[in-house]
Amino acid sequence: MGDVPIFDDLKRIGHDRVTTIGMGTWGIGGYESPDYSRDGEGIKVLRHGLELGVNLIDTAEFYGAGHSEELVGEAIKGFEREYIFIISKVWPTHFDSESAKKAARGSIKRLGTYIDLYLLHWPVDDFRRIEETLHALEELVDEGLIRYIGVSNFDLELLRKSQEVMRKYEIVANEVKYSLRDRWPETTGLLDYMKREKIALIAYTPLEKGALTRNKCLAEIGKRYEKSSAQVALNYLIWEENVVAIPKAGSKVHLEENFGAMGWRLSREDREKARRCV
Structure with a gap:
């Protein structure tokens, strides 16, 4: 392991530092509709992660039709808010200026706090709607409701195009599907571009x-x-200097296992071997 420097396992999103492994909440509180049956367990798992020192939580208005955000809001109570980094997302049906602002305020109400990083959840064919929504998010930054702007599921061409239309603030993150099995950010040049631009890649x-x-x-x-x-699969991803991963925080046991992917790094040789495992 000595041939690879062990990176600090706090990485930058914007000017903030977050743990390289975060907590995903897709399915906590429901999927496309609310599920209240396991609320207590979901809150306990999220709180356990915060107690372990994980400070990155990813959620969205779409998850459980907003109920996941409510559970995140409940879980963070009693913790120092400034040390927690919350990501949420606006769904494409709200891609226009007024709808995006309304959606953000709805998410903030459910969370009970501001949003650190607000993402456009999925791209749409009409780029004018993306541009209008990005400008609306810039206004939300000015209002102090969100702190940073990002996108999700944007390929290289669309990410570049979105950067070009920003007026006041930068796109600091792109959340995409990325795993040892699905390495498209590597093969398309997206990962390298985001490294050069100092844009965080959030791997779901x-x-x-x-x-x-x-x-x-x-x-x-x-x-x-x-x-x-x-832990090897997660470490493969966070080996990259600008990548953080957000596996689902399904249980305390899985959360602790995910946490164990931090604090060490695969050697270059073993990282190459890991690619051949899938």
Whole structure:
């Protein structure tokens, strides 16, 4: 492991520093509609993560039709807000100036606090709507309701185009699907471009819904580090200087395992081997 410098496991989003492993909330509080049946467990898991020192939480108005945001708001009570970094997202149906502002205020009400990073959740074909929404988010920054602006699921061309229309603030993050199995940010040049631009890449579905946790080849690599296959898969991603990963915080056990992906790095050789495992 000595041939690779161990990066500080706090990385920058904008001017803030966040843990390289965060907590995803898709499914906590429901998927496309609210699910109140496991609210207590969801809150406990999120609070446990904060107690461990994870300070990055990812949510969206779409998750559980806003209920996931409500659970995040409940989970952060009693913690020092300034040390927590909350990401939320505006759904494409709200891509216009007034709708985006209204959606942001709705998310803020459910969270009970401001939003650190507000993302356009998915691209739409009409770029004029994207441009109008980005300008609306700039106004929300001026109002102090959100702190940073980002996008999600934007490819390289669309990211560049979006950067060009910003008037006052920069796009500081792009949240995309990225895993050992799905390395499209590497193969399309998106990752390298974002490194040069100092834009954070927030990797969702980094464990491929659990598939990589059962990979025997990754488990063999992990033995050399006393780490699991899941931890190897996550470490592969956060090895990159501008990448943070947001696996779902499904249980305390899984959360602690995810947390163990930080504080060390795969060697270059083992990182190459990990690519060949999938």
